[in-house]
Amino acid sequence: MFILFFIFLFTYANSQSQLYNQEHEILLNIKSHFQNPSFLSHWTKSNTSSHCSWPEIVCENDSITSLSMINTNISQTFPPFLCDLKNLTHIDFQYNYFPYEFPTSLYNCSKLQYLDLSQNLFVGNIPNDIDRLGRLQFLSLGANSFSGDVPRSIGKMKSLKNLQLYQCMFNGTIADEIGDLFNLETLLLFSNGMLPRTKLPSSFTKLKKLKIFHMYDSNLFGEIPETIGEMVALEDLNLSGNFLSGKIPNGLFTLKNLSILYLYKNNLSGVIPDVIEAFELTDLDLSMNNLTGKIPDGFGNLEKLTSLGLFVNQLSGEVPVSIGRLSALTDFIVFQNNLSGNLPQDFGRFSKLETFQIGSNSFKGNLPQSLCYHGRFVGLTAYDNSLSGELPKSLGSCSSLQYLRVENNELSGNIPNGLWRSMNLTTISISENKFTGELPERLSPSISRLSISYNRFSGRIPNGVSSWKNVVVFDASNNFLNGSIPSELTSLPQLTTLLIDHNKLTDRIPSNIISWKSLISLDLSNNQxxxxxxxxxxxLPSLNMLDLSENKISGQIPPQLRRLTNLNLSCNYFTGRIPSHFENPVYNRSFLNNSGLCADTLVLNLTLCNSGTARRSDSSTPKAMIIILVLVASLTVFLLIFSIISFYRKRKRGLKRTWKLTSFQRLSFTKSNIVLSMSEDNIIGSGGFGSVYRVALDDGLGYVAVKKIRGNSRKLDQKLVDSFLAEVEILSKIRHNNIVKLMCCISSDDSLLLVYEYHEHQSLDRWLHKKSKTSAASSTVHHNIIDWPKRLHIAIGAAQGLCYMHNDCSPPIVHRDVKTSNILLDSQFNAKVADFGLARILIKPEELATMSAVAGTFGYIAPEYAQTIRVNEKIDVYSFGVVLLELTTGKEANHGDEHSSLAEWAWRHIQIGTDIEELLDEDAVEPSNLIEMINIFKLGVMCTSTLPASRPSMKEVLKILIGCRDPQANAEKIVDIYDDAPLLKNLKWEKQVEYSE
Known part of the structure; x- marks a missing residue:
């Protein structure tokens, strides 16, 4: 027996030694397969330490059971021999760059229970035989590029407890068989926006053990099944951002374990169920639906509720008093409903309230006085109600307050002491109330917007206004301010809008206003x-609106005053001649009631400047003058006859048709000026739509650009008409310094003309890619290469235009054809986003819109758009990312072969670890701008991420572009924006000096 036992021990030890050696050799082969990366430098043949001590390895009984390589920059193929580690139960390779299809070699891992391949670059379908991994309890394939169906075979994986298939590119169906996974506790199917419209599979409600179910932003429609109330284990349910309709099932609020319920941004209707038994709820968001009726009284019994979101619905009635007494409540958000009555006064007293948003309702009475009782209050929005009384005095000592918006109410009294100087406050918007008192000498340096118009503020604008350095908007219209405008007001460098009209201001306008370089709107009207x-x-370089009307201003109108979009100098004491460039019907109401003004024409309805002197000189004109006049008259008649002949010749050549002009700006030209000036010599560009002309204005002070869309056989192509109407619809509504200005459109039966402001430097691609065009209209040949500071300036300008379209237009606008040829440059290389023929206005904010066909340009088209014809703002982010790659590399968007593009080329170099400095445009890179160019290249790569959810928004892009001017100060902030992005830790931001990662 002893001998047999000894033989057994010897055999076991020998087999264990063989197993160890075998597994060690496999690990070294894995390292070699991954091309010996530095993070595996400790994987050696040395016998000094066991591989079971390596951080990537977990062993049991001296055999490897777990292998983890998370966020390690692996870009090679999956090792086909990985499952030679026969005892593997756990594999975690998330946040890498594994390419190609799902590695079916994993089927050889017969003991595998945990598999995480999320946040990689896998493509193709999930295999139909994936159920061969039958022992899996955890499977995460999220944030890859898997497409096709979620296969039925997954329903056979009975051991699964956690299934994660989020952020993929599925464009088929989701198998009902998932409902057969009776042991499933977590199911994540969110952000699968490329799925066709699909109903929530009713079989899912059979998952009685399911605790976490996320399927937001995944194109669900139809009603929520009534049987969802049978999912008794549910703790976290998120079905937001879909197209769900019908009523909220009664059983949903009876789930005893439910703590998080998100149903926001759907089409749900009807009343909120009044049977509330889900007492574990902490977060409840039913906003942006069509819900009606009252807020249930039962919500006041949810003692653990921290956040209640009901905004943008049609709820009515009063807010239950009990809600104000909830001890855990931090966020109460019910704006844009039909709620009424007095507000419960206990809000903030019993809980650490942070946000209280009740705007656009019909509330009356006082605001709750204890909003900042616990010192955590961040923001109050109560605009567009009928509230009265004073602001809560506690706000004056609320150091946490960041924004205050109570405009359009009946609030009164003085502003609480200390509020003006609240150190975190950025916005004070209290217009259209009955507030009194005087403006403060000191203002918190954090405040950027101060809107106090239509109140009863009095006294002088304080000299201390010079300390308001970060104020961007100052609107104090329609108050009782008096005294002179202090010269200190002119020292605010960030100011874009200054509105102090309809007050009692006196004396002169300050002359030292050189700091107002950002000022766009200036209204000093109706003062003294x-x-x-x-x-x-x-x-002032940015001034676009100037109103000085209803004052006592005198003297001549300065001839240097340029033409503005909005100008009003009426009802003053101006004298002299109107500058010739204002003799235009556009300004026919800009100079009224100035008895001393005269004009050279009758266009402005003013006295003619030479009407009196002409009569006095009739009788005393010398004979020589008469002869000269006769000669001039003869010459004039000759030129007139010649012009008439030319005019009729042109008409015979095809200008006999009737033209209709629709104006969107004040114009200094007529439609005949445009129609008669378009000749082949004036062509500066062409495309599939037709040609672009440069047309000189009649006043000789500039040019306009005219896009001509013309059909064949006297009939316009319907696609061109649709493009024309899209561009007119969008550009006629929006105004921004970085979006091309549409001045008017002119149409006939077979031609459509769009008239824009002219930009002498034309499009970015002609500079960036050394393209040239010469003609009579365009004599410039672009040989000069724009340097990096200009390129960054152009990128920021274009980003500002797109950011305005995505975030400040309501509803948002998606351009769909962002490219360097659609970015125009003025004389100062300011970027103007142009060509909106493919643009679309989204149906609702942030909502996807379906197009009938793909439109755009190869190299710039986002992959999801080409595959699914679905549109949101992220396709513009992708295209803009390509523009950033062009700006940094100098290469064109179609760089590569017939199947690849610049974006794919850049991603490929990132994957193989190429030194980015080698990829940059040698014509632009300098030691002083190298860091900036590297950062912008990385930003371009992020913007061209395959998954839309992994791309930043244009607002984030703009923030980074501006921050790149000072990488040392902004590097960490830039990284913070992308904490959730798959590439974050692989595309680290460069800094001017070394810093700890």
Whole structure:
């Protein structure tokens, strides 16, 4: 027996030694397969330490059971021999760059229970025989590029407890058989926006053990099954951002374990169920639906509720008093409903309230006085109600407050002491109330927007206004402010909007306004200002609106005052001749009631400047003058006859048709000026739509660009008409310094003309890719290469235009054809986003819109758009990312072969670890800008991520572009924006000096 036992021990030890050696050799082969990466430098043949001590390895009984390589930059193929590690139960390779299809070699891992391949670059379908991994309890394939169906075979994996298939590119069906996974506790199917419209499989409600179910942003429609109330284990349910309709099932609020319920941004209707038994609820968001009726009284019994979101619905009635007494409540958000009555006064007293948003309702009475009782309060929005009384005094000592919006109410009294100087406050918007008092000498340096118009503020604008350095908007219209405008007001460098009209201000307009370089709108009307217009106003580079009407300003109108979009100098004491460039019907209401003004024409309905002197000189004109006049008259008649002949010749050549002009700006030209000036010599560009012309204006002060869309056989192509109408619809509604200005459209039966402001530097691609075009209209040949500072300036400008379209337009606008040829440059290389023929207005904010066909340009088209014809703002982010790659590399968007593009080329180099410096445009890179160019290249790569959810928004892109001017100060902030992005830790941001990662 002893001998047999000894033989057994010897045999076991020998087999264990063989197993160890075998597994050690496999690990070294894995390292070699991954091309010996530095993070595996400790994987050696040395016998000094067991591989079971390596951090990537977990062993049981001296055999490897777990292998983890998370976020390690692996870009090679999956090792086909990995499952030679026969005892593997756990594999975690998330956040890498594994390419190609699902590795079916994993089927050889017969003991595998845990598999995480999320956040990689896998493509193709999930295999139909994936159930061969029958022992799996955890499977995560999320954030890859898997497409096709979620296969039925997954329903056979009976051991699964956690299934994660989020953020993929599925465009088929989701198998009902998932409902057969009776042991499933977590199911994540969110952000699968490429799925066709699909109903929530009713079989899912059979998952009695399911605790976490996320299927938001996944194109669900139809009603939520009533049987969802049978999912008794549910703790976290998120079905937001879909197209669900019908009523909220009664059983949903009876789930005893439910703590998080998100149904926001759907089409749900009807009343909220009044049977509330889900007492574990902490987060409840039913916002952005069509819900009606009252807020259930039962919500006041949810003692653990921290956040209640009901905004943008049609709820009515009063807020239950009991909700204000909830001890855990931090966020109460019910704006844009039909709620009424008095607000419960206990809000903030019993809980650490942070946000209280009740705007656009019909509330009356006082605001709750204890909003900042616990010192955590961040923001109050109560605009568009009928609230009265004073602001809560506690707000004056609320250091956590960041924004205050109570405009359009009946609030009164003085602003609480300390509120003006609240150190975290950025926005004070209290317009259209009955507030009194005087403006403060000191203002918190964090405040950027101060809107106090239509109140009863009095006194002077304080000299301490010079300390308001970060104010961008100052609107104090329609108050009782008096005294002179202090010169200190002119020292605010960030100011874009200054509205102090309809007050009692006196004396002159300050002349030293050189700091107002960002000022766009200036309204000083309806005051008692005197003196002359300061010459400095004429030199404000960004000024677009100037209103000085209803004052006592005198003197001549400075000839240097340029043409503005909005100009009103009426009802003053101006004298002299109107500058010739204002003799335009556009300004026919800009100079009214100035008795001393005259004009050279009758266009402005003013006295003619030479009407009196002409009559006095009739009788005393010398004979020589008569002869000269006769000669001039003869010459004039000859030129007139010649012009008439030319005019009729042109008409015979095809200008006999009737033209209709629709104006969107004040114009300094007529439709005949445009129609008669389009000749082949004036062509500066062409495309599938037709040609673009440069047309000189009649006043000789500039040019316009005219896009001509013309059909064949006297009939316009319907696609061109649709493109024309899309561009007119969008550009006629939006105004931004970085979006091309549409001045008017002119149409006939077979031709459509769009008239824009002209930009002499034309499009970015002609500079960036060394393209040239010469003609009579375009004599410039672009040989000069724009340097990096100009490129970054152009990128910021274009990003500002797109950011405005995505975030500030309501509803948002998606361009769909962002490219370098659609970015125009003015004389200062300011970027203007142009060509909106393919643009679309989204149906609802952030909602996907379905197009009938793919449109765009190869190299710029986002992959999801090409595959699913679905549109949201992220396709513009992708295209803009390509523009950033062009700006940094100098290469064109179609760089590569017939199947690849610049974006794919850049991603490929990132995957293989190429030094980015080698990829940059040698014509632009300098030691001083190398870090900036590397950062912008990385930003371009992020923007062209395959998954839309992994791309930043344009607002985030703009923030990074601006921050890149100072990488040392902004590197960490830039990284923070992308904490959730798959590439974050692989595309680290460069910094001017070394810093700890």
């Amino acid at each position: 200002l005197s003196g002359e217009i300061p010459d400095a106003i004429c030199r």
